[in-house]
Amino acid sequence: xxxxxxxxxxxxxxxxxxxxxxxxxxxxxxxxxxxxxxxxxxxxxxxxxxxxxxxxxxxxxxxxxxxxxxxxxxxxxxxxxxxxxxxxxxxxxxxxxxxxxxxxxxxxxxxxxxxxxxxxxxxxxxxxxxxxxxxxxxxxxxxxxxxxxxxxxxxxxxxxx
Numbered sequence: 001x002x003x004x005x006x007x008x009x010x011x012x013x014x015x016x017x018x019x020x021x022x023x024x025x026x027x028x029x030x031x032x033x034x035x036x037x038x039x040x041x042x043x044x045x046x047x048x049x050x051x052x053x054x055x056x057x058x059x060x061x062x063x064x065x066x067x068x069x070x071x072x073x074x075x076x077x078x079x080x081x082x083x084x085x086x087x088x089x090x091x092x093x094x095x096x097x098x099x100x101x102x103x104x105x106x107x108x109x110x111x112x113x114x115x116x117x118x119x120x121x122x123x124x125x126x127x128x129x130x131x132x133x134x135x136x137x138x139x140x141x142x143x144x145x146x147x148x149x150x151x152x153x154x155x156x157x158x159x160x161x
Contacts, residue, residue, distance in 0.1 A: 005087040009055040010042040013095040028109040069096035074143035126154035
């Protein structure tokens with residue numbers, strides 16, 4: 001059976017001083033599979049776009065800003081993820097600069113600036129604690145990871161760089 005994951009993007013927007021990141025606190029919809037968790041911004045890729053266009057569109061829709069410097073930090077293959085046990089192939093970006101003033105909320109929840117070192121203290125997916133250090137480190141090499149879940153239960157993490 002061919003593997004047909006949902007293809008998506010996930011972006012972490014840095015503040016101008018590079019010490020904070022803009023996250024969404026998913027508290028906007030009770031039917032949200034991520035309810036209560038903090039996450040980067042992003043979503044599903046549309047048929048007519050590449051991953052770079054996707055992250056730019058998603059960031060504009062969710063935060064109201066235009067990305068001017070977008071850096072691919074890695075890819076992750078999530079299998080069995082969330083309540084629907086979906087498989088996702090995610091492209092993980094760090095947004096180094098942007099123009100405009102970010103929204104303070106969107107339909108998914110509240111947008112909040114968080115100190116990078118404090119992210120893992122927030123309610124996030126367990127697996128995010130494994131890959132987020134790779135997003136924010138100074139290593140220029142892109143990582144490629146595999147992160148299986150069983151629904152909401154984190155199972156494992158492996159990656160290469």
